[in-house]
Amino acid sequence: MSTDAATAAENALDAPLGQKHEAATREPQKMRKVKQTLTSPWATFAAILIATLWTIPTFGLLVSSIRTPTEIRSNGWWNIFVSPSFTLQNYIDVLTVQGTSSANLGSYFVNSLVIAIPAALFPIILATMAAYAFAWIKFRGSGALFVLIFALQIVPLQMALIPLLQIFSEILGISGTFPAVWIAHTIFGLPLCIFLLHNFISEIPGEVIEAARVDGANHTQIFFRIVIPLSLPALASIGIFQFLWVWNDLLVALVFSGGTADVAPLTQRLAELVGNFGRNTERLPAAAFISLIVPLIVFFSLQRYFVRGLLAGSTKG
């Protein structure tokens, strides 16, 4: 019963953007026939050409990151095919060497994690609670309030930055600390998370909730025993999206983190390093890859959740 409900609800989550492969259910024979007519060698050639063009920039940076500093400075990465070389020294340097002029990315990597984990969990939890209330607690003005929250997605981040920074620095005195960044990300993540989770939670069959109510469960119990377990796939997708959004963010970090190795995330340090390209040329490839490694692991290991979350959240910011 409950797994059925979960699958149905999960399908509903996919539906708005239609990224489920509907073709899979059709008769295989017809498929094969159409397939023959649609694939031409030219199309395949063009596809491989585009795929190559799209991959070369990242591949080039990866190759650069394992060459020696002198090599990075003196000639292009494609020379590795003529004179192969391999070193992990760049990675060791940018991660572990400390000091004011070094990249010091070890600290920034920790900062990124310490920022992104709570900044993904907080909005998800608060949004699940609010979404449950909007979906399953009847109250006057619920529709209007929900539309208002939905409409807040229109407001670009830029509209909130100056006053929110003033609140953090003048009233709360937390500007440039981890809580400031967490709270900012939580607030900016809420409208979208509430909207998406409401779509999902309102699809939970009414009988399930009703049955629990008849058994005497109150809202808190229904929330923990029914809503959260059934929403786990949606929570995973949206959580992954929010985590990566925070991990990749630069603007919120620049405004609220204070910009030092105490709080600022990787993106902020990378932007600084690339600002002085000439001096940091040999550090940048390894540094960039250290920041890319987390999104890439998520991308290749959790692709299904990742794609769904990313598509659902694509208008955020």
Place this chain on the structure above:
Amino acid sequence: MRGLSAFWVDFFEKFGIMFIGLAAFAAVVGLILFLADRAPKKGRDFLQLAAFVGPALVLLAIGLVYPAIRTTTLAFFSRQTANGSDFVAFDNFVWMFTQPDILITLGNTLIWVALVPTLSTIFGLAYAVFIDKSKGEKLLKSLVFMPMAISFVGAGIIWRFMYEYREVGFSEQIGLLNQVLVWLGQSPQQFLVNSPFNTFFLIVVMVWIQTGFAMVLLSAAIKGVPVEIIEASRLDGANAWQQFWNVTVPGIRGTLVVVVTTISIATLKVFDIVRAMTGGNFDTSVIANEMYTQAFNRGETGYGSALAVVLFLMVMPIVIYNVRVMRKQKEIR
């Protein structure tokens, strides 16, 4: 060795802060829900409701609604100093439309929003059609979608290396694009410095990222076009191009609109790419970057707020249209 131990001290300190933060959050939310669970009979409904929606509403009111109103107000005042600020009516907007620098910024934003959605959608659609039902479709999709996963700053660094310029005779080229020019017997270019084409080279980065998004959505939509209709048009003697133009494109029109509007919204707000690659120098600034520079580097809160308001006014109609189309699509399904 010493550096390493300092790292671990730092590490445990920060993760300590994180766990305190998580525990504090869990305690507050737990307490709220516990109290709602044990609420007295009288007024229980309201208390339970408040416990569930209250935290989110309070945060949104303080962190989004109030700031948006305040920013709109600030846009009509001069910069904030110790002596307060003066009401200047529309001066900040007049400044925006009379300063040559800012006019270039506004123009650049228009170029971005005209080119990025168009090019990304064309490339994404072409690629989706080419790889549809081909061998290794999944891998080919992953390769083009991958840039969506990484940060704009990371993408900026990747492309800084593609565009890197070395003077002739000074050293070999380390940027692939300039090396290709040299191989072709041309002289290398300072892609990111020479205005006005540097803006186009920044746009390439955004197209590189957004094509994957367009491709994944459009690919799913193409698979949704009924095989029977395609088959019928083929029996009617339509060639591949006619099939595509008369059957596939009408079948995915809704998704096309969603893709174009969604990418337009992302493009209007683009900040990181410009920040990381040129810092807005050499006439490449866009509204979001200029807003940051004015408000946070120069302390010009009035100018910054006015730019934020303009950004809001540009984004708003597209978001509304985007949402309406998405909802209509949902109804059809």
